[in-house]
Amino acid sequence: MPKILILASAARSLLNFRGDFIRSLIDNGYQVFAAAPEMVPETAELLQKLGATPLPLKLARTGINPFRDLGTIWHIRRIIRKYEIDMLFPYTIKPVIYGSMAARTLNIPVVSMITGLGFTFGESNSRARMLQQVTQVLYKWGLSRNRVVIFQNRDDRDLFLQKGLIGPGRKTALVNGSGVNLDGYPFRKRESDGSRVVFVLVARLIREKGVDIFMEAAESLKQNYPGAEFHIIGQPDGSMSSISATVLQDYHDRGIIVYHGFQRNVPELLYDSDVFVLPTFYREGVPRSILEALSIGMPIITTDTPGCRETIVPNKNGILIPPKDQEALYEAMKSILDHPERIGPMGLASRKLAEEKFDVRLINKELIRLIGEA
Structure with a gap:
C-alpha cells in the first residue's frame, strides 16, 4: 500500500x-x-x-x-x-x-x-x-x-x-x-420579489478580499434600497491588512451590514441569502467559498481576476467586475436589486456550472x- x-x-x-x-x-x-x-x-x-x-x-x-x-x-x-x-x-x-x-x-x-x-x-x-x-x-x-x-x-x-x-x-x-461536494451543498431554488434581497460575503476579513469595498457599496445602496441586506461572515485574522473589528462593529451598529463573525454553520446562512459577493483582488486559486455558493445555487458577483473569472459565465450565473472598483460593485448589486427576477435563473445557472465543472x-x-x- x-x-x-x-x-x-x-x-x-x-x-x-x-x-x-x-x-x-x-x-x-x-x-x-x-x-x-x-x-x-x-x-x-x-x-x-x-x-x-x-x-x-x-x-x-x-x-x-x-x-x-x-x-x-x-x-x-x-x-x-x-x-x-x-x-x-x-x-x-x-x-x-x-x-x-x-x-x-x-x-x-x-x-x-x-x-x-x-x-x-x-x-x-x-x-x-x-x-x-x-x-x-x-x-x-x-x-x-x-x-x-x-x-x-x-x-x-x-x-x-x-x-x-x-x-x-x-x-x-x-x-x-x-x-465542491454537490451533495454536501445541495441546490435550493431562489425567488425574490425584491422586498428583501440579501447579499452575503464570506471570507477571511482582510483588505485584499474586498471587504472594505463591499461595506462602502452597501452604505451607498442602503440609502435607496432599504430592503437590501448586506451580510459579512468571517473574522479579522490579525494581519497588517486585516479589517478592524471596531470598523466592522460600527457598520453593523449603524445598520449598514449584518456582521456574523466566525460561523461554523455557513451553509445555513447561505441558504438564507440571495446573492454571493466576493470582490477580491487576492491571487486566488479558485475560491472555495464561491464554489460552495455555486453548488447551493446563488448568483455570484466577483472580480475579473485569476481564479475568480473561472467561476462566472457573464450575465448567465453572475457578474464580473474590475478589482478594487467600488463603483462597479455598487452598479452590479444595484442591477440585481433593480431586477430581482434574475436571481432564480442565475442561481440555476450557477448550480449547472458547479455540476459540469467543479x-x-x-x-x-x-x-x-x-x-x-x-
Missing part, C-alpha cells in the same frame, strides 16, 4: 478543503498521512475518522526566517523517513516550497498543487515586490524536481512558466480548483490519475 504525505499550512484546511480528496485516496488504495500546524486534538480526531494519520508540523504560516524555515525542512525530512513515505502532496506556498526541498534530499517524488499566489502577487508596492522576488527564488528551488505541478487556474500556470519557476521538462496540469468527484479523479502517473 503506497504511503502519501499531504502537507498543509493549516490543519483545518485538511478537513475543509481536502476531506473528500483524502477519502478518495484511501478508496484507491493509498495510506494517507496528513501533516499541518495547529493540529489540535479535535482536528486530529476528525482526520482519523476519515482514515488518515494526522501529524503535527512545525511550520510558521507567515514570514520568512531562514533558521526557522530550515527547521521546517528538517522536520519534514524526519516525518518522511520515520513513516517511510513514498510520495509527497503539498499545497499552499510554504508546504510546497519546503516540502519539495525536503523530499528532494531524500529522492521522494512530489506532486504539488498551487492553490493561488496570495497578496504578494496581487500588489505592486515595494514590500510586495521584494516578497515576490524572494518567493520566486524559493519556488524555483523547490519545484525544480517535482514530478507534476498542478495549478487551479491558467493564469498562475502561465506566470510560473513565463518566469521559469518550473524545472525544464517538468509536467504541469490544470484542475478546476479544489472542487464537482469534487471529477477533480479528485483527475488528481489521483496524476498522482498514479507521477
Whole structure:
C-alpha cells in the first residue's frame, strides 16, 4: 500500500478543503498521512475518522526566517523517513516550497498543487515586490524536481512558466480548483420579489478580499434600497491588512451590514441569502467559498481576476467586475436589486456550472490519475 504525505499550512484546511480528496485516496488504495500546524486534538480526531494519520508540523504560516524555515525542512525530512513515505502532496506556498526541498534530499517524488499566489502577487508596492522576488527564488528551488505541478487556474500556470519557476521538462496540469461536494451543498431554488434581497460575503476579513469595498457599496445602496441586506461572515485574522473589528462593529451598529463573525454553520446562512459577493483582488486559486455558493445555487458577483473569472459565465450565473472598483460593485448589486427576477435563473445557472465543472468527484479523479502517473 503506497504511503502519501499531504502537507498543509493549516490543519483545518485538511478537513475543509481536502476531506473528500483524502477519502478518495484511501478508496484507491493509498495510506494517507496528513501533516499541518495547529493540529489540535479535535482536528486530529476528525482526520482519523476519515482514515488518515494526522501529524503535527512545525511550520510558521507567515514570514520568512531562514533558521526557522530550515527547521521546517528538517522536520519534514524526519516525518518522511520515520513513516517511510513514498510520495509527497503539498499545497499552499510554504508546504510546497519546503516540502519539495525536503523530499528532494531524500529522492521522494512530489506532486504539488498551487492553490493561488496570495497578496504578494496581487500588489505592486515595494514590500510586495521584494516578497515576490524572494518567493520566486524559493519556488524555483523547490519545484525544480517535482514530478507534476498542478495549478487551479491558467493564469498562475502561465506566470510560473513565463518566469521559469518550473524545472525544464517538468509536467504541469490544470484542475478546476479544489472542487465542491454537490451533495454536501445541495441546490435550493431562489425567488425574490425584491422586498428583501440579501447579499452575503464570506471570507477571511482582510483588505485584499474586498471587504472594505463591499461595506462602502452597501452604505451607498442602503440609502435607496432599504430592503437590501448586506451580510459579512468571517473574522479579522490579525494581519497588517486585516479589517478592524471596531470598523466592522460600527457598520453593523449603524445598520449598514449584518456582521456574523466566525460561523461554523455557513451553509445555513447561505441558504438564507440571495446573492454571493466576493470582490477580491487576492491571487486566488479558485475560491472555495464561491464554489460552495455555486453548488447551493446563488448568483455570484466577483472580480475579473485569476481564479475568480473561472467561476462566472457573464450575465448567465453572475457578474464580473474590475478589482478594487467600488463603483462597479455598487452598479452590479444595484442591477440585481433593480431586477430581482434574475436571481432564480442565475442561481440555476450557477448550480449547472458547479455540476459540469467543479464537482469534487471529477477533480479528485483527475488528481489521483496524476498522482498514479507521477
